[in-house]
Amino acid sequence: MRLLLVEDDPALGPRLAKDLKRKGFAVDLVSTGIDAEYMGDEIPYDIVILDLGLPDLSGLDVLKNWRSKGNNVSVLILTARDDWQERVDGFQAGADDYLGKPFHFEELLERINALIRRSHVKPDTETSGAGIRLDDRRQSVINQLDQEYSLTGTEYRLLRYMMLHKNEVLSKQTLTEHIYDDHSDKDSNVIEVYVRRLRKILGNDVIQTKRGQGYVFGDKL
Amino acid sequence: MRLLLVEDDPALGPRLAKDLKRKGFAVDLVSTGIDAEYMGDEIPYDIVILDLGLPDLSGLDVLKNWRSKGNNVSVLILTARDDWQERVDGFQAGADDYLGKPFHFEELLERINALIRRSHVKPDTETSGAGIRLDDRRQSVINQLDQEYSLTGTEYRLLRYMMLHKNEVLSKQTLTEHIYDDHSDKDSNVIEVYVRRLRKILGNDVIQTKRGQGYVFGDKL
DNA sequence: AATCTGTGTAACACTTGTGTAACAACCGAT
DNA sequence: ATCGGTTGTTACACAAGTGTTACACAGATT
Numbered sequence: 001m002r003l004l005l006v007e008d009d010p011a012l013g014p015r016l017a018k019d020l021k022r023k024g025f026a027v028d029l030v031s032t033g034i035d036a037e038y039m040g041d042e043i044p045y046d047i048v049i050l051d052l053g054l055p056d057l058s059g060l061d062v063l064k065n066w067r068s069k070g071n072n073v074s075v076l077i078l079t080a081r082d083d084w085q086e087r088v089d090g091f092q093a094g095a096d097d098y099l100g101k102p103f104h105f106e107e108l109l110e111r112i113n114a115l116i117r118r119s120h121v122k123p124d125t126e127t128s129g130a131g132i133r134l135d136d137r138r139q140s141v142i143n144q145l146d147q148e149y150s151l152t153g154t155e156y157r158l159l160r161y162m163m164l165h166k167n168e169v170l171s172k173q174t175l176t177e178h179i180y181d182d183h184s185d186k187d188s189n190v191i192e193v194y195v196r197r198l199r200k201i202l203g204n205d206v207i208q209t210k211r212g213q214g215y216v217f218g219d220k221l
Numbered sequence: 222m223r224l225l226l227v228e229d230d231p232a233l234g235p236r237l238a239k240d241l242k243r244k245g246f247a248v249d250l251v252s253t254g255i256d257a258e259y260m261g262d263e264i265p266y267d268i269v270i271l272d273l274g275l276p277d278l279s280g281l282d283v284l285k286n287w288r289s290k291g292n293n294v295s296v297l298i299l300t301a302r303d304d305w306q307e308r309v310d311g312f313q314a315g316a317d318d319y320l321g322k323p324f325h326f327e328e329l330l331e332r333i334n335a336l337i338r339r340s341h342v343k344p345d346t347e348t349s350g351a352g353i354r355l356d357d358r359r360q361s362v363i364n365q366l367d368q369e370y371s372l373t374g375t376e377y378r379l380l381r382y383m384m385l386h387k388n389e390v391l392s393k394q395t396l397t398e399h400i401y402d403d404h405s406d407k408d409s410n411v412i413e414v415y416v417r418r419l420r421k422i423l424g425n426d427v428i429q430t431k432r433g434q435g436y437v438f439g440d441k442l
Numbered sequence: 443a444a445t446c447t448g449t450g451t452a453a454c455a456c457t458t459g460t461g462t463a464a465c466a467a468c469c470g471a472t
Numbered sequence: 473a474t475c476g477g478t479t480g481t482t483a484c485a486c487a488a489g490t491g492t493t494a495c496a497c498a499g500a501t502t
Binding site: 044070071167171173214218 | 240321324325326327328358359371373374
């Protein structure tokens, strides 16, 4: 899951970014509204955490600009001033959720996960499928034989993204974009290598190859 | 689906072309207005993606010229300058849709698919027919017996085109033109070979031969 | 410091999609 | 019936795309 964190507090920003990375997100951190708007335009984030108190543009303006361009990314607003009117403004500008500072990291995390689940819900999406269950808290996976494996960070990020987009052809480039934060995707076979590692854990049936197009997580044909 | 991409940005153009090809389009990329107009005159595209900021002619002029010649191809306008007046001008010149840069590839794709569906709508068209359902997300097909088959790139492109033009006689040349981007269609039996492969998957009834004229996808006579 | 673990790269082996070619079967007209 | 052209069928070669393994490096852990 690729996440944009917009936070200008020099203490809070990096710390949050680090914690989120540890939880398996690919995090880009920016501290100004202009940067935020630019990044959101350029990169297909899965979610944006947006602080309202920014030095240049207001976070609300950034959000409004995105929405007017048709960018429907999930946005969670973060702000110190927790008053009622502002909350309404935030939702009217197109925010999906709202969290006042100070907050507990766990609560932020839960809200992020809720938003991601909601936005990916086609009919039925959960982090299970094809006999596989993903345990988000432990970053581990349980295969068809009820064997539990602990996943490394990258394995987890890849599998999670694929499971949230099951039965969809995902190109290697798309996967790269959502799993890494910068990573100039030149000619690398990382995805292939990690797909192999996942198949070794989950069995070969769970991820199909669409030659020339990408990979599909889902039940066998 | 054969698509003309008119884009002079040397970074964006090739990347977009590649992504679109991966999604099953036959893409011709040109970077000048003169080339664009010529290609649009010569080749029956299913859709044109037209950047307005070109070095020679304006994209708007290209579009106006096409329309004045009676070329009604679907045109999606793409431009960096996202202002209101220009949008109006674009629609007045005969554009079918409009997308401001920067944009997310997914959004472009959705708009393209919407345009294609819209322009092919006879009474009822969806990507189903004759007991066959095409799953665009997985690029696979489900036959009358509910068996799912994974299609290769070329199989998918051919079947998709035929299904969007069901109950229409499609000559081998027409099919070639809409499935391949260049492909000097000398004497090749590619289409015959792929029709055979599709029939092997779907059964023989689904695609009829019109001797000397072409093939028809649709329910049996 | 020494070790371990996760990560990504590089090299090579392998598989598959693709289009061509050759031939067989078919159709429709004479 | 026969003939000529069109289409069906199969097998094959090639290239591009993937799979697989081993390894080097870096950061964390001890």
